[in-house]
Amino acid sequence: MAIQEVQFKSFNEKDTIKAWIYTPIRKPRGIVQIVHGFGEHSRRYLHMILVLNEAGFIVAADDHVGHGKTAYDSGNWNDWGDKGYMTMAEDEHKLREIVQKEYDGLPYFMFGHSMGSMIVRGYATKYGEGISGLILCGTSGVFPNLKEISEEMKKRIDEGDGEVVEDSYLESLFGWMTERIENPNSPNDWISGDPDVVTDHANDPFNNFTSTPNIRSLYFFVQMMETIIGTEWAEKVPSSIPVYNIAGDFDPVGLYGEGVYQVSNWLAETGNFVKTKLYSGYRHEIHNYRDIRDEVVEGIIDFINGTI
Numbered sequence: 001m002a003i004q005e006v007q008f009k010s011f012n013e014k015d016t017i018k019a020w021i022y023t024p025i026r027k028p029r030g031i032v033q034i035v036h037g038f039g040e041h042s043r044r045y046l047h048m049i050l051v052l053n054e055a056g057f058i059v060a061a062d063d064h065v066g067h068g069k070t071a072y073d074s075g076n077w078n079d080w081g082d083k084g085y086m087t088m089a090e091d092e093h094k095l096r097e098i099v100q101k102e103y104d105g106l107p108y109f110m111f112g113h114s115m116g117s118m119i120v121r122g123y124a125t126k127y128g129e130g131i132s133g134l135i136l137c138g139t140s141g142v143f144p145n146l147k148e149i150s151e152e153m154k155k156r157i158d159e160g161d162g163e164v165v166e167d168s169y170l171e172s173l174f175g176w177m178t179e180r181i182e183n184p185n186s187p188n189d190w191i192s193g194d195p196d197v198v199t200d201h202a203n204d205p206f207n208n209f210t211s212t213p214n215i216r217s218l219y220f221f222v223q224m225m226e227t228i229i230g231t232e233w234a235e236k237v238p239s240s241i242p243v244y245n246i247a248g249d250f251d252p253v254g255l256y257g258e259g260v261y262q263v264s265n266w267l268a269e270t271g272n273f274v275k276t277k278l279y280s281g282y283r284h285e286i287h288n289y290r291d292i293r294d295e296v297v298e299g300i301i302d303f304i305n306g307t308i
Contacts, residue, residue, distance in 0.1 A: 011090035012081025019062035037114030039209030041068025080217035141259030162216035239271030248282030
């Protein structure tokens with residue numbers, strides 16, 4: 001495996017995106033772009049990256065604005081910019097252009113986890129042409145309280161409070177997620193049933209899950225979620241793109257499977273081939289559970305191989 005580090009100016013015209021291209025030692029068969037989730041960074045997917053490399057796939061991944069090394073180097077964790085909810089999707093497109101310029105003609109797949117799956121879903125409506133397949137991991141359907149939270153944040157922004165950092169909105173979005181966990185050890189136990197994974201997540205200096213974005217940035221996040229709901233969204237995704245939709249059935253982000261199937265049904269109703277798989281008893285980060293992570297990645301590779 002060889003690692004190439006690249007950087008480029010974000011769509012927000014303020015941040016410099018840090019990204020990496022991992023190439024296998026064998027002749028590449030395709031490309032997988034990994035889009036990470038809220039409050040984390042792309043090197044949390046190294047196990048997946050290594051297995052994909054071994055299977056002959058180039059992997060590209062970046063750290064979003066306000067996240068990972070992009071934020072660590074700039075010190076800017078809270079402000080994602082003022083260019084709208086498509087900022088992260090536009091940055092993913094820039095990375096895709098960089099990769100395809102160097103490795104033209106290979107099948108191109110996009111994997112998105114959690115917020116990353118939402119970015120990918122929005123991305124596909126604008127830049128879906130030429131994508132060979134989508135892998136959605138830990139995605140959501142109709143998210144609780146979204147409309148009320150969105151309206152309240154929009155009101156605050158109109159009043160001039162867009163740059164204010166306020167924890168209450170993040171609490172409204174995520175604070176309920178341990179409700180079905182008996183005696184949780186931390187507010188983030190919904191991430192995984194493996195306490196070592198939760199501890200590692202909390203101790204990682206490139207994670208910043210508990211650092212609240214300002215109201216404007218969090219509003220963009222909520223706006224993005226609002227635009228990927230229903231068949232109105234799904235009909236904008238090219239029907240030529242097959243989708244592999246995976247999650248744990250004890251994942252609150254996907255409403256314990258209900259929201260995951262909502263997304264699959266929206267896509268199926270508008271013409272996409274969709275394969276859905278729920279891992280019984282597992283929470284949000286199915287790709288980081290040590291007992292099933294190999295199975296999860298092999299399922300992704302099987303989907304890609306079948307598509308190719």
